[in-house]
Each structure stands twice: as structure tokens, then as C-alpha cells.
Amino acid sequence: MTTDWKKETGEHFEAHAERLLQPVYPWLLKDLNDFYARSLVGRRILEIGCGPGFMNPLFAEAGLGEIFGVDLSMPMLQKARSRSDWSKTFQIQANASALPFMDEKFDLVFSRGSIFFWQNLSECFKEIFRILKPGGMALIGGGYGLSTPVEIIEPIKDNSGSSGKKSSIPRIQFDSLLEISKQCFADCEILSAPKRGFWLKCFK
Numbered sequence: 724m725t726t727d728w729k730k731e732t733g734e735h736f737e738a739h740a741e742r743l744l745q746p747v748y749p750w751l752l753k754d755l756n757d758f759y760a761r762s763l764v765g766r767r768i769l770e771i772g773c774g775p776g777f778m779n780p781l782f783a784e785a786g787l788g789e790i791f792g793v794d795l796s797m798p799m800l801q802k803a804r805s806r807s808d809w810s811k812t813f814q815i816q817a818n819a820s821a822l823p824f825m826d827e828k829f830d831l832v833f834s835r836g837s838i839f840f841w842q843n844l845s846e847c848f849k850e851i852f853r854i855l856k857p858g859g860m861a862l863i864g865g866g867y868g869l870s871t872p873v874e875i876i877e878p879i880k881d882n883s884g885s886s887g888k889k890s891s892i893p894r895i896q897f898d899s900l901l902e903i904s905k906q907c908f909a910d911c912e913i914l915s916a917p918k919r920g921f922w923l924k925c926f927k
Contacts, residue, residue, distance in 0.1 A: 743879050745777070750871035751835055752781045757870065758924050759831065759860050763787050766830035769854065771819050771863075772837020776803025779812055791829070793817040794837075820846040824854045832861040838923075839865060839893045844903045852907040855927040861908070865895070866920010876918065897921070 756763055764786035770778055773792030776799075782790045790812040794800050800814040817823050819834075820843045832851050841847045851861050867876045897913050900923060904911045908925040915921035 743882055746875045747867050747871055747879070748777050748781055750868040750875070751778070752785060753870045754868050754922060755831070755833060755862055756785070758862055758922070763831075767791070767828065768831040768833060769793065769822075769824070769829045771822075771832065771834040771851075772840075773803055773814065774799045774836075776806050776812075776814070778833070778835075779803060779806055779808075783808055783812070787831075789813070791815065791824075793819070793822065818842075820850060822850045822854055826853055827856045827859075828854050830856055830859050832859070832863070834861075834863045835868075836865050838863050838900075839895060844900070845906065848904050848907045851925075852927060857927055859927045861925040861927075862922055863925075864920060864922035865892075867918075869914060869916055869919055869922060871919065880918070895921075 765788045767789045768782060768787050769791045770782075771793055773779075773794050774796075776792060779790060779792070788811060792800070792803055792812070792814045793816070794803070794814070795816065795818060797816055800816055803814045815823060819837070819841050832855060838844075838847075851863075855861060867879065897915070901911060901913055904923060904925055908927060910926040912924050913921055914924060
């Protein structure tokens with residue numbers, strides 16, 4: 724049986740993430756902080772493919788300013804709104820290839836797991852470049868994060884593997900991804916590690 728995450732409800736993904744992925748999210752924030760190498764306090768961030776908003780409380784605790792999330796799924800966005808501070812967190816239904824924001828609005832763009840389903844990578848990266856401020860960073864990838872301890876990753880992998888379900892998540896060709904991203908960003912790098920996944924780090 725194959726799990727098609729593109730067609731799953733917000734409730735299904737939330738249950739999966741709540742059960743398995745919660746210990747990973749703080750380490751994704753650590754990766755973001757480490758790669759940005761500047762204070763996150765007061766920065767404006769956009770999360771593409773925010774899902775049910777598990778990163779929102781962590782972004783807020785880190786002192787980020789306004790926190791925006793976009794997702795194609797309204798059930799996901801409704802879940803995200805339930806765990807958000809409405810004074811500085813905003814959820815919007817939108818496609819990564821047509822982001823409804825003014826130029827140079829964000830200091831940071833973050834996305835974990837959604838790039839596998841972006842339909843037009845070139846248009847998506849043009850949009851990300853457009854909405855980032857000069858000096859801003861995009862951190863886009865998939866997996867468990869590069870700083871996450873192995874003792875957190877292994878139980879998740881064991882649990883996932885025991886379900887008997889085959890993932891339908893498409894694979895990413897790193898060479899092609901880097902070539903496309905460099906059409907917009909001069910400063911791009913892919914960082915990856917076995918069994919951990921990857922991050923594409925781009926500075927404007």
C-alpha cells in the first residue's frame with residue numbers, strides 16, 4: 724500500500740507528525756539558525772508547505788517576528804491556525820509558484836518536505852528570490868535535519884518501516900535542483916547526509 728501525502732487530509736498528516744516527527748522539529752529550527760548564522764529575533768519568515776503548523780510555536784519561541792505559512796491544503800491551514808499566535812502568525816492558501824506577497828518582504832524562507840511536490844521549480848525559485856530581502860536566506864529540503872541526533876532518527880525510521888507502506892514521495896535529483904536554483908541565486912549549496920535528507924541553502 725502506498726501513502727500519497729499529496730492527497731492526505733490535514734488530520735492524517737497531523738496524526739503522523741504528532742506520533743513520529745515531533746522530536747525532529749526543534750532540530751530543524753537549529754539547522755535554520757546555524758545556516759543563517761545571524762540572530763533570528765525579529766526576522767520575518769515564510770514557511771512554504773507549512774502543513775498543520777508544527778513549526779509555528781518553535782518559530783515564535785525563537786523570537787522570529789511575523790510568521791507566514793502557505794499551503795495548498797485548507798485542512799492543513801486550519802490545523803495550523805489552531806496552534807498559532809494570531810498577533811504575528813498568518814496562514815494563506817497559495818501555490819509556491821505564485822506567492823501572494825510583495826517584493827523583498829521576507830528575511831527567511833523555510834520549507835521542509837514540500838519541494839518534492841512543486842510543479843514548476845523554476846517558477847517557484849523565481850518567486851522565492853523575488854520575495855526575499857537582499858541578504859535573505861532560503862532553506863529548502865526534506866528529511867530529518869542535519870543536526871538531529873541519531874538516537875532521535877533511528878526510532879522514527881524503524882517505526883515508519885514497520886508500517887508496510889511504501890512512500891509515494893518523488894525523488895529529487897540534486898544536480899538538477901542546484902542548476903535550477905542557481906538560475907536565480909548566485910549563492911546556493913546543497914548539504915546532505917545519509918539517512919538524514921538534505922537542505923538546499925540559498926542566499927540572496
